[in-house]
Amino acid sequence: MSTPFREILKKEGFVVTTEVGPEKGSSVSKAIEHIELLKDKVHGLNVTDNQSSVMRYPSLGICLLIKEHGGEPVLQVTCRDRNRMAIQADLLFAHSRGVRNVLCLTGDSVDVGDHKEAKQVFDLDSVQLIHLVHTLNSARDIAGNELSGGTDFCVGTAASPSSDPIEPQLIKVEKKIKAGVDFIQTQAVYELDEIKRFTDFVRNMDEKVRILAGIVPIIGVKMAAYMNENVPGIVIPQRIIDELAEAPKGTGVAKGIEMSARMIRQLKEERVCDGVHIMFIGREERVPEILEAAGLV
Numbered sequence: 652m653s654t655p656f657r658e659i660l661k662k663e664g665f666v667v668t669t670e671v672g673p674e675k676g677s678s679v680s681k682a683i684e685h686i687e688l689l690k691d692k693v694h695g696l697n698v699t700d701n702q703s704s705v706m707r708y709p710s711l712g713i714c715l716l717i718k719e720h721g722g723e724p725v726l727q728v729t730c731r732d733r734n735r736m737a738i739q740a741d742l743l744f745a746h747s748r749g750v751r752n753v754l755c756l757t758g759d760s761v762d763v764g765d766h767k768e769a770k771q772v773f774d775l776d777s778v779q780l781i782h783l784v785h786t787l788n789s790a791r792d793i794a795g796n797e798l799s800g801g802t803d804f805c806v807g808t809a810a811s812p813s814s815d816p817i818e819p820q821l822i823k824v825e826k827k828i829k830a831g832v833d834f835i836q837t838q839a840v841y842e843l844d845e846i847k848r849f850t851d852f853v854r855n856m857d858e859k860v861r862i863l864a865g866i867v868p869i870i871g872v873k874m875a876a877y878m879n880e881n882v883p884g885i886v887i888p889q890r891i892i893d894e895l896a897e898a899p900k901g902t903g904v905a906k907g908i909e910m911s912a913r914m915i916r917q918l919k920e921e922r923v924c925d926g927v928h929i930m931f932i933g934r935e936e937r938v939p940e941i942l943e944a945a946g947l948v
Contacts (some may be wrong), residue, residue, distance in 0.1 A: 653723035656752045657805040659694045660833055660861045665919050666926025667947055668695040668725065668836070668863060669938050671717070673708035682713050683720065685935040690722030692939055692948055697754060697836070697928065700727040704764025711745055718749050725807065726750050729758030734774040735783065735793055742787055746802040754807045754836060755780040777808055778823070781830040807834040811884030812849035812864075813842070820884070821852055828856050835860060836928045838884050839867035841891060841914070843923060850924050861925040864918055868907035868931055868941065872896050908937060912944030919945075 659666055671685050689696060696717050700710040714724035726745055728738060742753065757777040761769045775783065783793050790801030808827045814820040824835070835853060840846045846864050853860055867885075869875050872895050875887040891910065898906040915927050931938050942948045 653690065653721060654694070655805075656695045656723050656725065657833065660805070660925075665947070666695075666834075666861060666863060667693045667929070667942070668697055668926070669693050669929040669935070670697045670699060670932055671713055671935060672699050672702065672932040673710065673713050675705065675707045677708065679708065679713070679716060682708075683716060686713075686717050686720045686722055688936060689938060690717070690720060692942055693929075694926075695723045695725045695752065697725040698727055699932070700729045700756070700758070701732060701764075702759075702932070704731065704759045704761045704766070704769075706764070706766055711741060711750070714745065714750050715748055723752070724750055725752040725754055727754045727756060728780065729756045730773050730775045730777065730780055731758030731761070731771055734772050738775070738780070738783065739787065739792055742784065742802060742804070743798075746787075746804065747800075751803065752805045752807065753784055754809065755784065755832075756809055778826045778830050781806060781808060781827060781832060785831050805833050806831060807836055808832050809838065810835050810849065811838040812840050812845045813838065813886045814884045815886070817848075824849075824853065825856060828853065828860060832860060834863060834925075836863045837865040839865045839878075839930065841869075841886070841888050843917060843921070846918070847923050863926045863928040864924045866911050866915060866927050866929045866941075868904075868911040868934075869895060870907035871903040904934070904937065908940050908944060911941050915941070915945035915947070 698710040698713040701707055710727045714726045717724035755777050761771050784804050784806050786793050787802040790798045810824050811820050850862050853862055872892055875892045878885050879887050929938055
């Protein structure tokens with residue numbers, strides 16, 4: 652069985668997590684393949700919750716599969732789709748089935764997804780969700796009622812070190828840290844200076860909070876342009892675009908893996924942060940190549 656993620660975070664080593672993206676449908680065969688491939692190569696498997704507001708198989712369902720197959724799941728919970736009652740019920744169920752890690756997110760707007768007519772909930776935001784998890788951890792619900800059995804979640808959240816301007820992002824991060832988090836998983840970062848600045852800010856507030864830099868491989872010039880134009884808080888530097896443009900035709904994925912591995916090695920060797928979170932959704936089977944090229948396996 653895997654080591655509890657909370658225990659991994661307490662150690663001095665370099666922490667590595669990755670994502671498993673649920674299918675759009677009832678089939679879980681591909682997810683199981685990815686779980687078996689990755690569970691012994693990383694410290695935690697993070698499962699997206701209707702990522703980009705696209706309806707998919709639930710995060711909690713894949714987390715239970717990860718537990719069944721001997722991995723360590725990180726449950727993503729967004730505030731977009733459920734009110735506080737439903738969120739609490741889901742968290743109680745998750746805890747009762749052995750899920751012990753939760754990543755608290757506000758969630759993307761439905762405008763970017765495939766159910767644009769859906770009614771957004773946003774009963775809470777991510778800071779309030781962090782407070783909610785700690786309330787459950789104290790064996791009470793958010794209304795103050797006692798629970799017949801509380802929870803014991805390791806709590807994480809997300810942040811965008813590349814946001815411009817950065818000040819509003821840091822204000823929210825400060826609120827999240829004060830609410831109580833064990834780790835922060837960042838959006839994709841491509842500049843060491845940005846993650847260094849962010850790490851310094853967090854460590855000045857609470858040196859116990861572990862920081863996992865987000866790694867999203869860029870596999871082509873078109874992908875870089877799309878992300879720069881459409882993904883808030885992410886900036887692909889021109890030097891990366893130029894390197895991709897010079898890559899021979901048909902080698903975009905290999906080049907993206909090479910550049911991601913290079914970034915991971917720098918982050919680890921220079922001790923810029925505490926670890927990385929690799930997001931290669933749709934190409935999870937290529938994550939081991941990144942890990943090998945980065946010297947992590």
